[in-house]
Amino acid sequence: MMIELQEGQKAVIRKQGDYAVVAITKHGVELARKLGHSLQHADVYYMSKFEKGDEEAKDIQLFTGSVRLLLPSLFEAYKGLIIIISLGAVVRMIAPLLKDKKTDPAVVVIDDKGEHVISVLSGHIGGANELTKEVAATLKARPIITTASDVQETIPVDLFGKRFGWVWDSAEKLTPVSAAVVNEEKIAVVQESGEKQWWQYGRPLPENIKVYQSVADALSENPAAALVITHRNLTEQENLILQNGVLYRPKVIVLGMGCNRGTSSEEIEAVINETLEELHFSRKSVKALCTIELKKDEAGLIEVANKNAWEFIYFTPDELNSIKIQEPSETVFTYTGAYGVSEPAAQLYSGAEKLELVKKKSGNVTISVAIIPN
Known part of the structure; x- marks a missing residue:
């Protein structure tokens, strides 16, 4: 794929991996090709005048024009950029693109001889420091990291x-x-x-x-x-x-849940919110929503778990019955084959000896809460 860079136009790239490796010199191209081969999830870009003929087979993307025009598209698309260009030039080119350390990609710079790998941007949150170490190990180069907590080996x-x-x-x-x-x-x-x-x-x-x-x-x-x-x-x-x-x-709260068939996600979430508020627990610490295998296709439960990026876990009746619970129910056993759902599900996943909330029935929903021991 050939990328023709022109002023005022956004570069059309073909993103496949998480990282982009960019080079504009003869020696830099050799380093870029090596990294493209050695690093997982890395896409390679270099100037067309260094074309070797195997770029299409290796999924390497060539470009013509100024690399400055390529960087905005790469900056927006990739988790990290590995740039084999002088540090000063890189700083000048990326300066207009910077937004926030929580959203900017990691930027790592390598000198033309491949002797130094420098963490330039988003060292911590963006992962540039770890990427620097990985690239340096690949090239047998010296990693340069200036983040104080890394240098002093203290809490980041x-x-x-x-x-x-x-x-x-x-x-x-x-x-x-x-x-x-x-x-x-x-x-x-x-x-x-x-x-x-x-x-x-x-x-x-x-x-x-x-x-x-x-x-x-x-x-x-x-x-x-x-x-x-x-x-x-x-x-x-x-x-x-x-x-x-x-x-x-920390992700330590486990929600054990049962519900009547067809219960809406809105009702389920309302019960969760109310329960966590009563317990004075944070929603941000919820790790998993657990239930019985019979409910593995329950739309309301799945929707709530997906919406909140919680693990959705279900257990067989035999697994649930392996846990001794405080409130076994013959009625629940008749319909599900388990003597309880929310209680044993929360306890089974969390490994906790006791529950923070044994069981609460609210409308169409039953909920139990456990904390994963530390």
């Missing part, structure tokens, strides 16, 4: 728990909390739920970072900043810790 506040699926409640305090962490100020980590294997370095936590079991304990020590990990909605008093803190929502 904007990525904290991301590999577990944790999400922030708000990004408002990410910058000042990050500054406190890298400046080695007094940091409180309060963890009530979620995975505990978040410290990624093979050494003890830095002395300035201390883990607390409760918000009250952390507040009593007046930390400069805080990272709070909980599925629970904080009380008014506890919210004081978020004056310079970030609240993370």
